[in-house]
Structures are given as structure tokens and as C-alpha cells.
Amino acid sequence: MTNVKSGIAASPGIAIGQAWVVKEVTLTFPTDLATDPDHEINRYHQAVAKAKEQIGQLRDKAAREMGEDKAAVFDAHLMVLEDPELTGGIEGKITAEKMQAENAVKDVIDQFVTIFENMDMEYMRERAADIRDVGTRLLYLLFGIEQRSLAEISEPSIVVAHDLTPSDTAQMDREKVLGFATNIGGRTSHSAIMARSLEIPAVIGLKTVLEEVAQGDMLIVDGTTGEVIIRPDEAQLQKYRAKRDALLAEKKELQKLVDEPSVTKDNVRVELAANIGSPEDAIAAKARGAEGIGLFRTEFLYMDRDDFPSEEEQFTAYKRVAETMGDAPVVIRTLDIGGDKELSYLELSQEMNPFLGVRAIRLCLERPDIFKTQLRAILRASAYGNIKMMYPMIATIEELRAANGILDEVKTELKNEGIAFNEAMEVGIMIEIPAAAVSADLFAEEVDFFSIGTNDLIQYTIAVDRMNEQLTRLYQPFHPSLLRLIKQVIDAAHAKGKWAGMCGEMAGDPLAIPLLLGLGLDEFSMSASSILPARKQLRHLKQADMKQMAEAALYKKTAQDVRFFVENEIKN
Numbered sequence: 001m002t003n004v005k006s007g008i009a010a011s012p013g014i015a016i017g018q019a020w021v022v023k024e025v026t027l028t029f030p031t032d033l034a035t036d037p038d039h040e041i042n043r044y045h046q047a048v049a050k051a052k053e054q055i056g057q058l059r060d061k062a063a064r065e066m067g068e069d070k071a072a073v074f075d076a077h078l079m080v081l082e083d084p085e086l087t088g089g090i091e092g093k094i095t096a097e098k099m100q101a102e103n104a105v106k107d108v109i110d111q112f113v114t115i116f117e118n119m120d121m122e123y124m125r126e127r128a129a130d131i132r133d134v135g136t137r138l139l140y141l142l143f144g145i146e147q148r149s150l151a152e153i154s155e156p157s158i159v160v161a162h163d164l165t166p167s168d169t170a171q172m173d174r175e176k177v178l179g180f181a182t183n184i185g186g187r188t189s190h191s192a193i194m195a196r197s198l199e200i201p202a203v204i205g206l207k208t209v210l211e212e213v214a215q216g217d218m219l220i221v222d223g224t225t226g227e228v229i230i231r232p233d234e235a236q237l238q239k240y241r242a243k244r245d246a247l248l249a250e251k252k253e254l255q256k257l258v259d260e261p262s263v264t265k266d267n268v269r270v271e272l273a274a275n276i277g278s279p280e281d282a283i284a285a286k287a288r289g290a291e292g293i294g295l296f297r298t299e300f301l302y303m304d305r306d307d308f309p310s311e312e313e314q315f316t317a318y319k320r321v322a323e324t325m326g327d328a329p330v331v332i333r334t335l336d337i338g339g340d341k342e343l344s345y346l347e348l349s350q351e352m353n354p355f356l357g358v359r360a361i362r363l364c365l366e367r368p369d370i371f372k373t374q375l376r377a378i379l380r381a382s383a384y385g386n387i388k389m390m391y392p393m394i395a396t397i398e399e400l401r402a403a404n405g406i407l408d409e410v411k412t413e414l415k416n417e418g419i420a421f422n423e424a425m426e427v428g429i430m431i432e433i434p435a436a437a438v439s440a441d442l443f444a445e446e447v448d449f450f451s452i453g454t455n456d457l458i459q460y461t462i463a464v465d466r467m468n469e470q471l472t473r474l475y476q477p478f479h480p481s482l483l484r485l486i487k488q489v490i491d492a493a494h495a496k497g498k499w500a501g502m503c504g505e506m507a508g509d510p511l512a513i514p515l516l517l518g519l520g521l522d523e524f525s526m527s528a529s530s531i532l533p534a535r536k537q538l539r540h541l542k543q544a545d546m547k548q549m550a551e552a553a554l555y556k557k558t559a560q561d562v563r564f565f566v567e568n569e570i571k572n
């Protein structure tokens with residue numbers, strides 16, 4: 001039997017190390033009554049004391065590494081542990097009903113969770129999650145099971161999990177997480193995108209890796225080929241160590257291009273920009289040769305917290321990015337929440353198809369309070385650098401006009417308050433819905449630029465869920481329909497003297513870059529780690545040749561035909 005598993009290559013690079021397994025455990029509760037209630041009460045108190053100690057440590061670590069605001073959630077957990085009603089309830093169940101500690105804790109925690117989940121105020125409803133979390137901690141202690149959280153990883157490890165949410169990924173300490181491997185997920189799921197921005201090798205969609213790996217097992221994750229090797233033998237270890245070292249050497253070689261311009265062999269200049277999720281990412285992107293930021297996914301500022309970020313907090317974050325990049329352009333995308341990106345403190349209505357539901361600009365137009373705070377922060381930051389702004393998920397001209405209407409209101413407010421901002425800040429839209437791509441010529445009259453979001457554009461054009469690992473074969477960036485839409489968008493922008501960029505994952509794909517260059521794309525925005533390889537590639541391409549090639553590619557009948565054709569053409 002082979003110890004090599006294949007999944008989806010989500011983030012390139014090779015990681016070799018021990019597994020840190022994030023297991024969901026099923027607890028089997030005792031069926032007998034307590035024979036010694038005092039003993040049970042004692043066990044409960046001991047578990048509470050231990051839980052306090054653990055939470056206190058987590059709190060300190062979170063405050064040190066992520067700031068006081070992120071640490072506050074653990075204060076809430078301590079308050080739950082000390083709650084007299086909760087404690088009284090559990091002790092009552094043990095003494096009056098002769099329950100064992102495990103059952104008493106579960107019963108009372110479940111009751112509290114239900115009460116909080118049914119409260120009117122959203123803030124209170126969210127406390128249910130904290131209570132559940134504390135309950136799980138107590139139960140793990142009573143059952144003698146070790147609690148694992150990504151923030152608790154102490155040694156450099158490879159994280160193995162069923163799935164990782166964006167906030168799990170955000171919690172990861174880059175020093176400690178060498179790589180990760182998960183059962184589910186797709187290449188453009190947000191955890192995969194974050195892995196690429198953190199430059200953590202990752203393979204996802206492995207189906208059963210969690211079941212096959214034990215804590216501490218040796219693992220190799222090859223995020224370039226999508227392979228994971230479980231308990232490798234000496235020969236495999238040697239081979240991959242050599243491969244890892246070669247990759248690191250190549251990276252060093254590429255780094256020499258960091259300050260070189262992005263020009264083709266026939267002297268056509270394009271912009272290679274980075275996709276980022278935080279101000280820190282901008283610093284890393286610049287170090288990897290980014291000539292701008294083509295997409296700042298602002299939703300990450302809203303995640304992993306208890307409430308919306310204030311105008312001031314957002315302003316500080318946007319200003320930091322602008323200042324990091326100096327004169328280079330920074331495209332800030334307004335809040336794109338919904339779909340697979342949720343906020344614990346914002347209740348979204350239950351929808352049959354969240355990806356077709358109230359997400360992104362649709363949500364912002366429904367909640368102008370949230371939207372205006374962000375627009376104020378972006379405008380204020382525009383006084384400190386070369387900031388541009390774009391709206392996600394635009395489908396209709398009415399949405400664009402409504403968003404711009406709110407922007408105008410905010411501008412007037414700022415003017416009245418005497419607050420500085422860049423009056424001429426460019427405003428663009430993402431083209432990620434086929435309706436917008438097909439009518440790009442109409443939109444081009446009302447925007448300053450387009451940024452093509454292929455991650456969603458592919459999903460909506462081919463009607464294929466970008467996160468469904470069973471449908472990856474249908475998730476086809478090279479489908480002729482996509483190439484035609486992209487061409488239409490770029491041509492429409494150019495016809496009106498506007499520029500067109502791309503910030504979907506396709507923009508960093510070495511097979512797509514020659515085609516996109518041929519189609520006339522002005523700005524390519526990608527994971528920071530793809531920028532230098534792209535720069536190297538561009539230096540060997542002639543735009544004139546790529547133009548001819550792209551024209552011909554539009555008439556290939558299948559994605560596979562396009563791929564073979566391009567592979568062949570660029571070889572020569």
C-alpha cells in the first residue's frame with residue numbers, strides 16, 4: 001500500500017515535519033448515576049480550576065501575539081466559568097439528581113446555550129458560542145482528553161484537519177505552522193488563498209487524511225504537486241529534503257529580480273501587484289517585488305472579532321497599507337462578506353444559495369451604516385498614498401450608481417467636517433459576475449477601472465461551486481467562454497481609455513499569464529509568492545507573439561485544447 005495521497009495543490013512549497021492533528025472527538029457519556037456525589041463535585045471543581053489556568057494562558061498568549069482586542073474573548077470565557085447560576089445548576093444536578101459530573105456539565109451547558117441562542121439581542125446570542133466553547137473545555141478535562149487549538153501549537157508542525165475556516169487560518173502562527181493538509185476544500189477557498197499569502201505549503205481536498213494520520217506522525221506536504229506522504233521512509237525523506245532545498249535555492253535566485261521592472265522581451269510594461277488581507281501582508285508583498293496592491297480583501301479586518309471594526313481602526317489599517325506602498329497603487333475592495341465568508345456578529349439570513357444571495361455589495365447596499373463607515377475610512381486614508389477603491393460583485397449599473405451615491409454622500413460629509421481626502425480617488429468595480437462581463441462596455445463609461453475576479457467569474461459562468469472538490473474538473477479557467485469574457489472586458493476598458501486588471505487566482509497562473517498578456521491585461525494581481533516567478537516569465541515573452549496566440553486560443557473548443565495549445569506555443 002502506498003503512503004502517498006493526492007489532493008488539491010493549494011499553496012506551493014514543501015513542508016516536512018510532525019503532524020498536529022485537529023480532531024473532532026465524540027464523547028461517550030456515562031449511563032450510571034453517581035455513587036459518590038461529593039467526589040463528582042470535587043472533580044467538577046478541579047476541572048474548573050484547570051480550565052481557568054488554560055484560558056488564562058491562552059489569554060496572555062493572544063494578548064502578546066495578537067493584541068488586547070483579540071484576547072478579550074478569553075475574558076468572556078472566564079466569566080462563564082465563574083457564573084454563579086451555571087455553577088449552581090451543575091452542582092444541583094450532581095447533588096439532587098445524582099448525575100455524574102460529565103452529564104451534569106453537559107445538561108446545564110446545553111440549557112444555557114439554548115437560552116442564549118434564543119435571545120433577541122444579537123450580542124447575547126453570540127455568547128452562546130462562548131458558553132459552548134467553555135463547556136467543551138470542561139468536558140474534555142473531565143474526560144481526560146487533550147484540547148487542541150491552532151493557537152496552542154508549540155512546536156513547528158504540519159496541521160492536519162477536516163477543514164480550516166478562514167479564522168482558523170488567520171490564527172495560525174507562521175513560525176509554528178510548517179504546512180497543512182485537510183480533508184476538504186477547493187483551490188480558491190479562502191483558507192487556501194490565505195495559505196498562499198502566508199506562503200505556507202498546503203494540500204487540501206485529501207478526503208481522509210485526518211483519519212489516516214496520528215498526532216506526531218512524520219509527514220511531507222508537497223503543495224506544488226498536491227501530494228502528501230504519510231510516515232515517509234528514509235528514501236522519501238531524502239528525496240523531498242533535496243527538493244525542498246532546491247526550491248529554496250530557486251527562491252533565492254528569483255529574489256534578484258525584486259527591484260527590476262515587469263517588462264516583456266519586446267519592452268511592454270505591465271504591473272505585477274499583490275493580493276493581501278492585512279497591512280502586514282503589504283510589507284511582505286513589497287519584499288517579494290509587488291509594484292502595487294491589486295486587491296486588499298478588507299473582510300479579513302472584520303473577521304475573528306466580536307464586533308465591527310471602527311472607522312478609526314479601518315482608517316489606521318488602510319493608511320498603513322498606503323504608506324507601506326508609497327506612490328504605488330493600492331486597490332482597496334469594499335467589504336465582500338457572505339458566501340463562504342461569515343462574521344460571527346452579523347446575522348445573515350439563512351439562504352438556500354449563499355453564493356447567489358445577499359453578499360458583498362448587495363449586503364453593503366442593504367446596510368449603509370456598515371458601508372458608510374468603511375467608505376469614510378477609505379476616503380480618509382486616500383490622503384496618505386495612492387489609494388483606489390473597488391466594489392465587489394457588481395451585477396447591475398443600478399448597484400454601481402447606488403454605491404457611488406453613498407460615496408458622494410460620504411464625501412460631502414467629510415468636506416463639511418473639513419477632513420482631507422483625495423477627491424480624484426479612482427473608483428472601479430470587480431468583474432466577477434457574467435452579467436457585468438458581458439455588458440462591460442456599458443460599465444466602462446461609469447468606472448475608472450475593472451478588476452476581473454476570475455475565482456467567482458469561473459464559478460458563475462460555469463455554474464460550478466468554487467469550493468466543491470468533487471467538481472474541480474469543471475472549474476476551468478481555460479474554458480473558451482472565460483477567455484472570451486476576459487477579452488471582452490479588457491477591450492471594453494481600453495475602448496474607453498480605462499485600465500483592466502485581474503485579481504482572481506488565474507492572474508498568477510504561469511499558463512494563463514502568456515494568454516492574459518496577449519489579451520492586453522494591464523495589471524496582474526496575485527499572491528505575493530507568484531510575483532517574482534511571473535516577472536521572470538514575462539521577461540522571456542513577447543507581447544506581439546502572445547497576442548496572436550491569444551486570438552487563436554479563443555477559437556479552441558475545450559479548456560484542455562487551450563491548455564495544450566498554450567503549452568506548445570510557449571515552449572517554442
Ligand code: PEP
Pocket residue numbers: 188295297336432452453454455456457503504505
Ligand atoms: C475573485 O472572485 O476572483 C476574487 C478575487 O475575489 P474573492 O476570491 O475574494 O471572492
Ligand code: MG
Pocket residue numbers: 392432453455456
Ligand atoms: Mg470574488
